[in-house]
Amino acid sequence: MSSLFNDLDVPYTASDAAVVEILENAYKLLKSRFYDRAKVEFNKALDEDHDLATQVVLALYRQMESSGDVEGLLALGVNVLNRDPGNVDLANLLGNAYRRQGNITQARNMYRHCLKHDPQFRNAAYNLAAMLARVPLFDGSAISAIAEFENLENFKYPEYETAVLESLVEQLRPPEAEEEDGRDTPAKEEPPKDETVEQIGEALSDLKGSGTEGAEEAGEPHPMGLLEHIEATMDPEDPDEYHALLNLAFSCLDKEEGRTAHLIFDKLLERDPENLDLTCFRILTDALQGETSSAEEQLNTFLKQHPNHRYANVNYGILLRRQRKTAQARTYFFIAHKLLERTKGEYNIATVLEEAERHEENEAARKALELYEPILDELNEPARINRVAGMLRTFNRPRNAQRAYKLTLKLDHRNIDAIKGLKEIRDGYLKELDKALRADQMAKAAELMNYALEITPSNELITRGIELFELTDNQRRVRELKELRDRLGAKATHRQVQAKLLQAQDFEAKRNYKAAIKAYEEAIRIEPRREVYKHMVALCERIQRPDLVEKISEWFNQKEGEYERQRREAKR
Structure with a gap:
């Protein structure tokens, strides 16, 4: 009896x-990590009984996938796929393995291989979209993650408040006829009402279902009439007016009344032109009026500028799906899924920030951090990011705090608090590094050195790192640090030369030629560059001193030769 089977x-x-x-036998070799020998045995099995061997390989592959042995998965799978290219299940599993390994190019190739052989293979189609969105979901989990978005029939926007619309409709509804002198008046025969009209009369809860024409026939005001009523009766300075307009706009989107919604969002954007939500919804009104290509182009541009806007990602996906661009649509649905996970389903990041601030005010730093950390990359206020970094340091998470401070410096490269925070974190790493060396914990010391080098790779620290990695016999890291030291040295030299060059040109402009030649000379002594030499020669010719050109040329060639000899010796 076979234990493997x-x-x-x-x-x-x-x-x-x-x-x-x-x-x-192949399985034993695979477990022992003799991958090449295992391949030979699996090939023998495939030659002996292709169907049974393929069945075993797939089952074994799924078992290994959960163990995380990516190298073994690839060694086994690629070999089998070469012999059986139509095996889309295996190709999809290989794509997953490559993706877990971080090899995006090979993962994409495998998923596309699947779809080439079976265009309807759902796992590969969704895995490819998830990969492009940088979402670590696979197969069934990927499919279910965006099912909510794929089932949306209309665009995504906030729900409007029915009570607000009902109030507006009631204000425009004509008053009922009153009885005169207590005498009965003949009852007017009411026209028959269909079910939809009755629903609208009771509560404006199904605007989309009734349609514009049905509403007007039943005596219900058209959304344009409601807009005119708001403009005529409400003060633009009154918050209720803004609230009424916004709810009317969302109800128009709900029943796909693009023209009125377009006018309302234009009006609101005049007052608040920086409001990204309003801009997104305004674009949707173009799509509802048949300007699909324009809406697609506008949303695409909007997302390039604001890639984390949740409503825009969902709605762009819906717009693409309506145009049968299904693969692209799924990618944007996955991006929306990722973003909404960060904010626990909240579309408006401002709401999350307000809640986090309340926790800060109540000194509940851990709760505030739970809200801040997932959206750290989306924050754009250095002071807020620095506060998050401080919380991370409080909870002894220097690596995360280091990342936060670096985000601050991307926004403000001179931010004093971030620079100070990084220096303190680096000093903390070096202090722990010294402790690790005293305890002969070389692996820990090497890790801490790498962390410190990420912050400030000064020449002194790089030299210390080279010595440490030589002790641990990590020649690859030694080579990397030496190359880093050379690059940083070259940059520093370039800055010095450029400073002298600018100084010389400034002296030239002031006709202080003697000082200009001196500055050129100092630049060449730092590093003999041909461009500086040419500037120097050109100056001599302009001031009609050809006698200096020959001397300068001879001196420059000498310096250039010395510099090259020094470089060659340094590489030995």
């Missing part, structure tokens, strides 16, 4: 004894 729950018969023995 029992573990994998793959049935076999006595007549399969030969191939079972080969597969058992």
